[in-house]
Amino acid sequence: MDKMTKEHLTSLLINGTSEQIQEAIDDIHPADILDVLQDHHSQLNNILSKLPNDIIADVIEEEEDEDEQYEILKTFLKDRQSAILDEMSDDELADLIGELDDPEERADVLSKLDIEDKTHIESLLKYDPSTAGGIMTTEFISVKANNTVLKTLEYLQTQVEEDTTYYLYVLDKEKVLKGVISLRDIVSSPFDTPIMDIVNPNVKTVDVNMDQEEVAKKFMKYGFYMMPVVDSEYRMLGVIEIDDVMDVMEEETTEDINLMAGMSGEERVDSTVLESAKSRIPWLIVNLFTAVMAAAVVANFESTIAKVVSLSSVMSIVTGMGGNAGTQSLTILCRGLSLGEVDKDNAFQIFCKEITVGLLSGIVIGIIVAIGAWWFASNPWFGLVAGLAMILNMLAANIAGYLVPVILKRLNIDPALASGVFVTTVTDCMGFFFFLGLATLFLPLLI
Amino acid sequence: MDKMTKEHLTSLLINGTSEQIQEAIDDIHPADILDVLQDHHSQLNNILSKLPNDIIADVIEEEEDEDEQYEILKTFLKDRQSAILDEMSDDELADLIGELDDPEERADVLSKLDIEDKTHIESLLKYDPSTAGGIMTTEFISVKANNTVLKTLEYLQTQVEEDTTYYLYVLDKEKVLKGVISLRDIVSSPFDTPIMDIVNPNVKTVDVNMDQEEVAKKFMKYGFYMMPVVDSEYRMLGVIEIDDVMDVMEEETTEDINLMAGMSGEERVDSTVLESAKSRIPWLIVNLFTAVMAAAVVANFESTIAKVVSLSSVMSIVTGMGGNAGTQSLTILCRGLSLGEVDKDNAFQIFCKEITVGLLSGIVIGIIVAIGAWWFASNPWFGLVAGLAMILNMLAANIAGYLVPVILKRLNIDPALASGVFVTTVTDCMGFFFFLGLATLFLPLLI
Numbered sequence: 038m039d040k041m042t043k044e045h046l047t048s049l050l051i052n053g054t055s056e057q058i059q060e061a062i063d064d065i066h067p068a069d070i071l072d073v074l075q076d077h078h079s080q081l082n083n084i085l086s087k088l089p090n091d092i093i094a095d096v097i098e099e100e101e102d103e104d105e106q107y108e109i110l111k112t113f114l115k116d117r118q119s120a121i122l123d124e125m126s127d128d129e130l131a132d133l134i135g136e137l138d139d140p141e142e143r144a145d146v147l148s149k150l151d152i153e154d155k156t157h158i159e160s161l162l163k164y165d166p167s168t169a170g171g172i173m174t175t176e177f178i179s180v181k182a183n184n185t186v187l188k189t190l191e192y193l194q195t196q197v198e199e200d201t202t203y204y205l206y207v208l209d210k211e212k213v214l215k216g217v218i219s220l221r222d223i224v225s226s227p228f229d230t231p232i233m234d235i236v237n238p239n240v241k242t243v244d245v246n247m248d249q250e251e252v253a254k255k256f257m258k259y260g261f262y263m264m265p266v267v268d269s270e271y272r273m274l275g276v277i278e279i280d281d282v283m284d285v286m287e288e289e290t291t292e293d294i295n296l297m298a299g300m301s302g303e304e305r306v307d308s309t310v311l312e313s314a315k316s317r318i319p320w321l322i323v324n325l326f327t328a329v330m331a332a333a334v335v336a337n338f339e340s341t342i343a344k345v346v347s348l349s350s351v352m353s354i355v356t357g358m359g360g361n362a363g364t365q366s367l368t369i370l371c372r373g374l375s376l377g378e379v380d381k382d383n384a385f386q387i388f389c390k391e392i393t394v395g396l397l398s399g400i401v402i403g404i405i406v407a408i409g410a411w412w413f414a415s416n417p418w419f420g421l422v423a424g425l426a427m428i429l430n431m432l433a434a435n436i437a438g439y440l441v442p443v444i445l446k447r448l449n450i451d452p453a454l455a456s457g458v459f460v461t462t463v464t465d466c467m468g469f470f471f472f473l474g475l476a477t478l479f480l481p482l483l484i
Numbered sequence: 485m486d487k488m489t490k491e492h493l494t495s496l497l498i499n500g501t502s503e504q505i506q507e508a509i510d511d512i513h514p515a516d517i518l519d520v521l522q523d524h525h526s527q528l529n530n531i532l533s534k535l536p537n538d539i540i541a542d543v544i545e546e547e548e549d550e551d552e553q554y555e556i557l558k559t560f561l562k563d564r565q566s567a568i569l570d571e572m573s574d575d576e577l578a579d580l581i582g583e584l585d586d587p588e589e590r591a592d593v594l595s596k597l598d599i600e601d602k603t604h605i606e607s608l609l610k611y612d613p614s615t616a617g618g619i620m621t622t623e624f625i626s627v628k629a630n631n632t633v634l635k636t637l638e639y640l641q642t643q644v645e646e647d648t649t650y651y652l653y654v655l656d657k658e659k660v661l662k663g664v665i666s667l668r669d670i671v672s673s674p675f676d677t678p679i680m681d682i683v684n685p686n687v688k689t690v691d692v693n694m695d696q697e698e699v700a701k702k703f704m705k706y707g708f709y710m711m712p713v714v715d716s717e718y719r720m721l722g723v724i725e726i727d728d729v730m731d732v733m734e735e736e737t738t739e740d741i742n743l744m745a746g747m748s749g750e751e752r753v754d755s756t757v758l759e760s761a762k763s764r765i766p767w768l769i770v771n772l773f774t775a776v777m778a779a780a781v782v783a784n785f786e787s788t789i790a791k792v793v794s795l796s797s798v799m800s801i802v803t804g805m806g807g808n809a810g811t812q813s814l815t816i817l818c819r820g821l822s823l824g825e826v827d828k829d830n831a832f833q834i835f836c837k838e839i840t841v842g843l844l845s846g847i848v849i850g851i852i853v854a855i856g857a858w859w860f861a862s863n864p865w866f867g868l869v870a871g872l873a874m875i876l877n878m879l880a881a882n883i884a885g886y887l888v889p890v891i892l893k894r895l896n897i898d899p900a901l902a903s904g905v906f907v908t909t910v911t912d913c914m915g916f917f918f919f920l921g922l923a924t925l926f927l928p929l930l931i
Binding site for chain 2: 297320324328458465
């Protein structure tokens, strides 16, 4: 896209002949073709009909939504579909088939694969899609340790596979992984170097059942472009590439952010009304119960409020500010937990910090609130009650902001899961209780 | 770490001799050494003293906190420090120097570099750290287009640089980037293939001033492991690797999450009390103003509350639920905006969806609240007022949850920046206004 403008590409794809497009195809990235298809949906059939099969396969792989992938595929006749599917990599095929909502569509795609691909895909589909097995590809190149660099290069030249990867793997007869060689070492070593000398036997591997979030953390830690996937016997099953890991990171982060806000992990900005309603309303109902709890606290103090009505306007400041402070603590903790930055060694230290920060901000905000409330009610005792309640609630907010995600994590529940609901329940109930409770104690001085 | 357990490595590093460690060093990943150093801080000097310079450089590069990097470096005498710095890559050196808080420390490290490195680093330090120039490395290999594959391989064998990358670049005399060759193509092409035939002239590049968030999006879109950085004349200045991009993604996401919760983008779970207080208290004070606005709305209706005190307990349900619904919309919008999933074509559609979802959940929650409030006050009119206010506020919440981030984005302000504060201000003020306003209208029926 840097040398060919988007306008140029769009016009070539829409108005060009099949031959003109063929001539320029090496200069076009499939992600850019997908962009044009998405912007000019009415031209879908026209453009696709002029592209060769391997490019269509690439374009389908660029599309992230499996239902859209299927839609592109369906524009072709049955035989052509098989030819296109044949060009796709097996991890992408497995994702496509695994994620299609309609079982008939799934069977339809499977039926169009050749037998070898079908066996591969069916074995990949056995793995949970959110594990290493679910994101790996089984396409990798293994070489013999007793060759030289020259022999290996000659061997690689015979491999017509498009997808030579940046690492070669040494396996024994039982397919047990013995070592890894980087292409960097192949190209920078003299031709007569024995492969044995440049093999790294201490390979970092990923277990096939490892959760994809853990896989992403391992990639982040070691900075590899690719890691081999093995079973419990250390037999090599496939490889995971870093660009798939980036997609995982994005997906897991979105999930965390959604859960914290009380939504399903799957909702996206382009979800339908029905999907969004299903994602949000259940949590709103849970929220409603907690809101009723807070209201019940207020109801208990109705006689106090009846005597000093101005309490009713100030009380929402105490709970609202507590909610904000609690959300701050909670957000920091959830993110820290999800990045693996909280462990036994620093947990207590973080807890103490949250308490101190809660107390500090409680004092700052409490003093401002106290002065404001004193002025508002023209009564210093009113100010004292509001200020004290504010300090206590900020402290409670930060304690809850720490404890809720940490306890959820300890219970093996995703700490982001509706932590927000629990924390604001604490800050609302406690806020009303502190403020109206203190007001009741000091009642004679407030009237 | 897969073949050598953590216990084994720890004991080797702490108790082994320099020679024993040297023998095993090829099997040890520097990230694992850093883990041991962090877990056994008292052994820092002991362990470091037994490691060779290049490994120490690698360990320093694995450490993400620049002040900790400096601490490791400082354990050595001056000459040894220079030797270690000499082994570090220039982008890591530039980060180390650029991020040190103390100017004296910065000058100290700079003074220990050799002249060539110093010139390099000083030119890198000129770039804004959050742009492509700030995250690139200037170490890359350029080759001639008129050689064959064999000649190129022989040339690469003479390059003793450790960091042969997976791509080679073809530049003209003015250093203008003409093409890129992947090592995959080098190793899979016959020896007599002219490099010209396997060069890809349509290189995707990154402008040196491009914001790092845009760089990350470009990597995500095209799935490359590495991209060249060029100036406005298309002269090649350096390369960016995907593992640096992963760090950028993590950092930018944390920043967004923090901003949404009303904190500075820099706060982390291990920040000090002072850093946290500085990050949070300013936003709490902003929040306080908005809480006072909501309280002022309530104060306007004090005469109504004085007549029907039970309004004071139900009103927080209306505002609280609105706040939750608004946060849901806001969260979905902010994430969508930051991933670039919202554009002109779908913006109106998303707006309509948010309104529909707001109305739908308003009706569901409104009916439950209406029935509950009717029962609570033993008055159907009380239920009607609560239910209607709930529906109106949920609608307002979803409209605000959409508009606030979209407007901030239009104003070129980060949409995450305190969107939460604005949205809850709307839901609090509107919630109180709808509920108490309706109650005032229906007052004769409520008493």
